[in-house]
Amino acid sequence: MNSRPSMRPPAGLDQPFSLYLDLVRTLAALAVVAAHFGYFGIFSARQVAAIPDFGREAVIAFFVLSGFVIAYSAEHKNHTLGEYAAARCARLYSVALPVLLFAFLLAALAAGPLHGRVDDAYQLQRPWLYVPFHLLFLGDVWRFAERPPWLLPYWSLDYEAWYYVLFGVACYLRGRRRLLALACVLALIGPRLWLLLPVWLSGVALYRWQRRPHAIGRGAARAGWLLSVLLMALWGWLDPEPALRQVANGAWPFTAIRLGSADRVLADYAVMLIVLANFACARHAGFGLLERLRSPVRRMSAHTFTLYLSHGVVIGAWQTLVPIERGQPGTILALAAAIALVTVALQPLTVALQRALHAGVMAFAGVLGRVPRVVQ
Template sequence: MAGGRTDAGGVLLDTAALSTAATAPAAARAGLDKPFSLYLDLVRIAAACAVVMAHFGYFRIFDDRQIARIADLGREAVIAFFVLSGFVIAYSAEQRKPTLREYVSARCARLYSVALPMLLLAFALAALAAGVLGTQVSDGYQLRKPWLYIPFHLLFLGELWGFVETPPWLLPYWSLNYEAWYYVLFGAVCYLKGRMRLLGAAVFALMGPKLWLLLPLWVSGVFLYRWQKTHRIGLCAARAGWSATLVLLAIWAWYDPEPALRKVALAAWPFSGMRMGSADRVLADYLVGMLVLANFACARHAGFGLLLRAARPIRVLSAHTFILYLSHSIVICACQALITFRRGDPAVLLGLALAIILAAAVLQPFTEVLQRRLRR
């Protein structure tokens, strides 16, 4: 959820790579034109907002009636981020042709420019709330050993094999534990030569079963990028297919088959001594991933030229999706620690939404400066 911007996820999506499609030669734009890149940015904005809405339910900001009425599409949004990430990394690798050194520099700078300050901020605020206010902090045991857990999370080890660890007040961080290792695997496969490519097998083995399960979703974005360069869908068929995917997503949200599919996945999980953790929704994830792939494939040829009129605000908003994705849970947890409010109160919902937006707007310039320095 995924240089430039994020997938969010990111899920960390390189929007700078997308925006260059508008000025690149026609041959380079064969796989990604500007209307489609703007559409992907809109998807990222919508997906980030869906995650925030889902956590309004998870953290019990919504009341029970609102939770029942408002579709929870947070997980579906993360799956869209995974597919987006694979797509854009494939685009960047082909069009920019970076060296291994440049690839590693760009990925690390983009990840750590947001993950590092958000991780330090989450630990600091959670420790302050626990120590001064006596707040009960989920995963608070980590606060007693920051010297161990902060490096642990900076290496994105929280979902490898038997680990199921999320930083305090940073619930969305779980997806970065997948995303970062998919970046490493892609770099090993695409940039290493000769016997050094065996490191790719070592990375794959290190990732463990949970990351293996969701890897096809990320890789599907890579294959979609390559497929849509050489295949075309007619305008009417593309628009009909795009509309159909939205209808199917609405039906999915209405009937919500995910809990039943989760039970099937848990029953089939062969590692009795290892929790599935965030991979327990894998069967639903695959179905949603197919909808996302179909939506993107159709959107590529659906003729969304009208988006060009709103290019600037779309780009500006999409630039904030990664910081919004990570920071909103810190804002929610901090507000819950400081203020007692009535669940579902419209004033509370509006105030919290504004606080989340303000935090993202304030933090975004700082992360951009940090990213440039990390690249250097």
């Protein structure tokens, strides 16, 4: 890569666009929570019909955004394999580890002394097996379809963690080692995870496209952004996903392996295209107004991962302890407040744990020796 600053391609992540992605991340997390209020019977049937369910679409937006941000970080921040591994492990486990332990502990109390109903309660009998299993993100490899108790959103981590591994192998190894490692990881994760890999990689491709100058005028970018928002609204209104899911299940060639969490793959590809168009246009739309909202947007975005993963634990514990009358505004507001409180309370722990994990992995990498990155 040419080292002269004047020849360096633009980063593709200027301040307004970075704030926009943080805002999207926050709205996507809230969309998942709202979808689960419907799924777990917090909303009434009328409320479910009135409130669009964009939970799956939000996860696809997370995947595209993740690929984009990881590609940016690999180019500008994580210059060695050790730095990349430290950043990714610290980010994932700083939230996944405490929330997973929290879920197992509360679910065990609910299923034991409180005699409550807990889905996947069989895992509570062997935590020594299932906690490490989930910390290795094996819940969706090949024929497995395992979710931790009260952690329905955990499935997306089972995909994303392995996409991190694949990206790290492709970006930081070279020659035969890279090809062999890629083949081994792809063979390990199985066909379900292969299906959604293009969604995550589309974010990487978008970053590499965005970092180069493009002739997209502000007016055209804003029109394209608005069109992508309207297309997403139309998607939610028409809801073609059930029909596409049926097609995907019918075309799935591995009869011994259920599509499971990947059975919406055709719809996911369509949503991916809308999200890509939205992000590509937002990059050039000049949303400078977001600068005025920088502080609240950054603060809310910092809590999204914890909110995304922990809200199911709060819902599960609440349903065990307090009978829920569907659709009651007081119940909805109280549960929302409890979710917000737990999210905020966990944040100092996750931040401290992230720092400790990052330092630990970097120390370990220092012992093994750093592997230089292959510049793409």
